[in-house]
Structure formats: C-alpha cells, structure tokens
Amino acid sequence: MTGTDRPLVVSLLAGDGVLGAFGLGVAAEVFGYDYTRFGLPRFDFAVVTDRPGIVRTDTGLALYVEHGLERLTVSDIVLVTAWEKLSAPVPPSVLDALRAVHARGGQIVSHCTGAFVVAAAGLLDGRRATTHWRYAGELAARYPAVEVDPRVLYVDEGTIITGAGTASGVDALLHLVRREWGSTAATALAREMVVPPHRDGGQAQFIDTPVARCEDDLLGLVLDWARAHLAEEISVEVLARRALMSPRSFARRFKATTGTTPHAWLLDQRLSAAETLLEGSDASVEEVARLVGFGTAAGFREQFARRRGVSPRTYRQTFRTGAVVRAARDDGDAA
Incomplete structure (x- = not known):
C-alpha cells in the first residue's frame, strides 16, 4: 500500500x-x-x-x-x-x-x-x-x-x-x-x-488474576529498567532479582499482569527497538543486533524475519527513505 x-x-x-x-x-x-x-x-x-x-x-x-x-x-x-x-x-x-x-x-x-x-x-x-x-x-x-x-x-x-x-x-x-x-x-x-505504541498480537485479551497496586508499580519499574538495558543479557532471574521475587513467582506474576511471558515480552521489545534503529539510524545490522541485545547478527536476522516477515535490510529499505525525508523536512522547519 x-x-x-x-x-x-x-x-x-x-x-x-x-x-x-x-x-x-x-x-x-x-x-x-x-x-x-x-x-x-x-x-x-x-x-x-x-x-x-x-x-x-x-x-x-x-x-x-x-x-x-x-x-x-x-x-x-x-x-x-x-x-x-x-x-x-x-x-x-x-x-x-x-x-x-x-x-x-x-x-x-x-x-x-x-x-x-x-x-x-x-x-x-x-x-x-x-x-x-x-x-x-x-x-x-x-x-x-x-x-x-x-x-x-x-x-x-x-x-x-x-x-x-x-x-x-x-x-x-x-x-x-x-x-x-x-x-x-x-x-x-x-x-x-495517547495510547501505547505497540501491544503484540499474542498478548492476552484479558487478565484472570487481579494484581495488587504496589506490585504493579514495582513491576512497571522493572520493565522500564529492562527497556533501558536491552543491550545487556537479561534473564528471568535478573528481572526477578530486581523485583525482589523468586524467578518462579516473578514469571507467574508477569504472566498474570501482562498476559505474556518475560521471554516473549523481551523479544518484542528488542524487535521494536530494532525497527526504530533501522528506520532512524545508519547503524549496521550487526550494530543494531548488538544494541538491542541479540547475541549475533545471524540470530537477529532470523528472529526479525520470523516475526516481521522480512529481513532487517528489506525493512530498512522500505521505511528508511520516509524517515530520512521527514527528518530533513523537520530540520528545514526548525531552521
């Protein structure tokens, strides 16, 4: 289209x-x-x-x-x-x-x-x-x-x-x-x-278990931390430790609150961050893979193609031009 x-x-x-x-x-x-x-x-x-x-x-x-x-x-x-x-x-x-x-x-x-x-x-x-x-x-x-x-x-x-x-x-x-x-x-x-920019289609339609407000707040802080540290190796154990919970309790609470698993949520966050970099930066695919926390460029390419249906390079070719034109226009407006 x-x-x-x-x-x-x-x-x-x-x-x-x-x-x-x-x-x-x-x-x-x-x-x-x-x-x-x-x-x-x-x-x-x-x-x-x-x-x-x-x-x-x-x-x-x-x-x-x-x-x-x-x-x-x-x-x-x-x-x-x-x-x-x-x-x-x-x-x-x-x-x-x-x-x-x-x-x-x-x-x-x-x-x-x-x-x-x-x-x-x-x-x-x-x-x-x-x-x-x-x-x-x-x-x-x-x-x-x-x-x-x-x-x-x-x-x-x-x-x-x-x-x-x-x-x-x-x-x-x-x-x-x-x-x-x-x-x-x-x-x-x-x-x-004024809505969240992306909720993966695999998330649950509704959540069965009510969650205490204080735990919601703590989990929110943990997720904010994870988004800011995607380049690091983040496991359920790391997230659970920051939430002051056991890994098993954290995984259960995460699922009840978000409708998805920590692994699936992290993957979606990394792919979303990768899209932003592919559209708005000149970083190579290898550098994008490193910045968003994929172990290797090959692993990144495989996951991106599986979830998005195209390669990172094709995605950039499709959307990069529009980003560059908008950026140039914005710079001209600012001038």
Whole structure:
C-alpha cells in the first residue's frame, strides 16, 4: 500500500443498519485525519452500507451514510466493525463485495464480531482468526474451517487482520500502520492518540488474576529498567532479582499482569527497538543486533524475519527513505 500519489481509499462497513460506535471512533481517529506529517499517506475515509441512509449506532446515535457498497470496489482498506445481528444472515451483496475486495488484494480488517462477516464470506477458511472472547466459541462452532484463537488481541493473516473486542481495535490498526508504514509512523500516531505504541498480537485479551497496586508499580519499574538495558543479557532471574521475587513467582506474576511471558515480552521489545534503529539510524545490522541485545547478527536476522516477515535490510529499505525525508523536512522547519 505504498508508492502511489493518490489517497488510499479506506471504507468502514456498517452492518445491517447498525454501526459499532467504538469501532467507528477508532477507525476515524486513524484514517480520518491528515497524518502525512508522520509519514503516513493521505487517506480518503468514509462509512459504507448496503442500504445508504440513516444508520444507527449500537449506542443509539444515528448517522447518515451516503456511500453504498460500490465504494468497496475502489477501496484499498475495508474495515468491518462489530456486527450486532449475529443470528441474521449477512446480505449476499455484502459477502460478494468482501470477496471481490479480497480477490483483488485489498486489505480487510475486522473488529470484534466483524469477524463473523468475514468468515461468512468464506475468507477465513483455513486461517487463524480472533474475535471478542465472549463470541469465540460461537465463531468456531459456526465456521469449523476457521482456526479461532480466543486468547489474542489480533491475528495478522496478510491481507486479512482480525481483532478482538473494544480496545484491541486500536492495537490491530496500529499494527497495520506499523506493518505498512513503519515503526516511526506508528509510534508518532500512537503518541497523537495517547495510547501505547505497540501491544503484540499474542498478548492476552484479558487478565484472570487481579494484581495488587504496589506490585504493579514495582513491576512497571522493572520493565522500564529492562527497556533501558536491552543491550545487556537479561534473564528471568535478573528481572526477578530486581523485583525482589523468586524467578518462579516473578514469571507467574508477569504472566498474570501482562498476559505474556518475560521471554516473549523481551523479544518484542528488542524487535521494536530494532525497527526504530533501522528506520532512524545508519547503524549496521550487526550494530543494531548488538544494541538491542541479540547475541549475533545471524540470530537477529532470523528472529526479525520470523516475526516481521522480512529481513532487517528489506525493512530498512522500505521505511528508511520516509524517515530520512521527514527528518530533513523537520530540520528545514526548525531552521
């Protein structure tokens, strides 16, 4: 979704006369404003429905939608927000439109129960997907060809991303921005939205165990320390010692608090730091590997390619130019 001067067309699909208000708000925040100063492209954002006119939201507010499904034929990104009437069949015209978007390589992102619509179109067959944990069992039962994972925040299957409920819609869209336009753009956008810049899709949708406030504060200090010392060798034992806990207790508390393991969290932090360096510095891949705490450049390349789908060099070639142009422009503005 790069290399074009025209605005990218982004359409939010309102389902069966009902629109998810939270999903609309998140989508409008990401795609409804001019963020070209962050290195993002221009977006042409609008809501579509199969029957243009007054569409109510799930909170009762009404919205006038002027665009019909024909807009999907020119959309680069189609967002499918929460679908309220799960028991009713999805209109065939909607399913056909989504299939056509997918067939020509358009990006589809579902939020919450929007995954049911994508699944009804047959686009999730043989793929991993997620939805709000409350509806995951129903999604799996209704569409057995879909590998439903109720634990995660979002699942990236290339041209289809499925997100879980409510706030994970923010995570899924920031992930898309990060994947398509780089870590620098995603971080700047997250700062503008006043949200965390990156939560890995593998994190849990919810946490089972309440955590005492004082332990949260201490764990936060430990995580801040770890982020500032990624170049060092950091083990669970090192983190546990700083938290004044046994390694076993620390690992259990870490999982209960964050929904992921210390190892997975450290890996994600190192990869995120590496992206920032690849975009915004001239450090070699070997130097980046050292600065973010990978033992060898070969190990770094392997992990980066496995988690990001491209090599560090390709990632830099994709996103470095935009970072340099923005930096030069910022320097000129400052002058």
